[in-house]
Amino acid sequence: xxxxxxxxxxxxxxxxxxxxxxxxxxxxxxxxxxxxxxxxxxxxxxxxxxxxxxxxxxxxxxxxxxxxxxxxxxxxxxxxxxxxxxxxxxxxxxxxxxxxxxxxxxxxxxxxxxxxxxxxxxxxxxxxxxxxxxxxxxxxxxxxxxxxxxxxxxxxxxxxxxxxxxxxxxxxxxxxxxxxxxxxxxxxxxxxxxxxxxxxxxxxxxxxxxxxxxxxxxxxxxxxxxxxxxxxxxxxxxxxxxxxxxxxxxxxxxxxxxxxxxxxxxxxxxxxxxxxxxxxxxxxxxx
Numbered sequence: 394x395x396x397x398x399x400x401x402x403x404x405x406x407x408x409x410x411x412x413x414x415x416x417x418x419x420x421x422x423x424x425x426x427x428x429x430x431x432x433x434x435x436x437x438x439x440x441x442x443x444x445x446x447x448x449x450x451x452x453x454x455x456x457x458x459x460x461x462x463x464x465x466x467x468x469x470x471x472x473x474x475x476x477x478x479x480x481x482x483x484x485x486x487x488x489x490x491x492x493x494x495x496x497x498x499x500x501x502x503x504x505x506x507x508x509x510x511x512x513x514x515x516x517x518x519x520x521x522x523x524x525x526x527x528x529x530x531x532x533x534x535x536x537x538x539x540x541x542x543x544x545x546x547x548x549x550x551x552x553x554x555x556x557x558x559x560x561x562x563x564x565x566x567x568x569x570x571x572x573x574x575x576x577x578x579x580x581x582x583x584x585x586x587x588x589x590x591x592x593x594x595x596x597x598x599x600x601x602x603x604x605x606x607x608x609x610x611x612x613x614x615x616x617x618x619x620x621x622x623x624x625x626x627x628x629x630x631x632x633x634x635x636x637x638x639x640x641x642x643x644x645x646x647x648x649x650x651x652x653x654x655x656x657x658x659x660x661x662x663x664x665x666x667x668x669x670x671x672x673x674x675x676x677x678x679x680x
Contacts, residue, residue: 394485394661394663394665401645402601405642408660416672419672438451438453438469441666444485444511449471451469452468453468469667475507476511478668478673483564483593484508485666486659487564490659495517496518500559500564502563521546522546559585560586560587562590563591563594565592566594566595568594568596570637570638572637579592589680593678595674595676597638598640598676605641606641607638609622609637644676657677658675
């Protein structure tokens with residue numbers, strides 16, 4: 394798997410030109426999967442799972458799609474680990490490029506997911522959390538049963554309870570778009586990272602746009618929708634979670650202003666590992 398680093402929109406445009414033949418091949422593979430789904434509701438693709446460290450099969454279906462084209466970012470679910478394309482790829486990049494130690498202090502901004510359980514088995518000092526202020530007592534009870542005997546760790550990313558410079562790494566996957574004051578959340582992450590710590594995260598990101606898109610905002614205590622509302626799955630509620638933003642390259646500049654010394658996207662794709670659906674990427678911010 395080839396991994397490329399890009400730091401801004403102009404850098405990305407150059408990357409696309411330099412990778413034209415490879416990206417054309419990727420588009421052909423993606424198109425063949427979308428053609429195949431027209432004849433069957435679901436199928437499995439063979440490949441190698443980094444998270445399972447073995448060959449596996451990867452589920453392809455139309456879940457989270459527009460009904461005709463596969464949402465490959467959210468599918469290609471490994472039969473062995475139950476982790477999808479987006480998560481498997483992020484973990485692969487994390488472990489390949491950053492080589493975290495098993496005893497590193499890692500904070501994951503989720504606690505009840507398949508990913509949280511997978512990481513906790515491998516990294517014993519992992520701390521995961523959920524945001525529970527909007528949850529009913531019923532869902533808090535269900536979550537407690539799911540996590541038993543571990544306790545629920547409630548954290549508000551805009552006011553973390555952790556100490557300064559506590560973590561070697563912070564991992565977050567499609568979380569910050571649900572936080573109206575996302576900049577305050579990033580400042581809290583910066584505070585809790587060690588001097589050489591790194592934040593790796595994914596968010597809805599329009600790679601061809603400079604500016605962030607504000608989808609919704611809170612005005613006088615009421616949510617005001619500026620574009621068509623978009624809700625994502627919520628592990629602690631069946632209501633779904635409102636997305637306030639689709640980010641652009643502006644976000645990387647904002648992270649630099651907070652104090653991160655190096656901020657960039659790590660771009661990758663692989664037919665072998667089933668990282669498809671266009672080039673995938675994770676955002677990296679080094680303190």
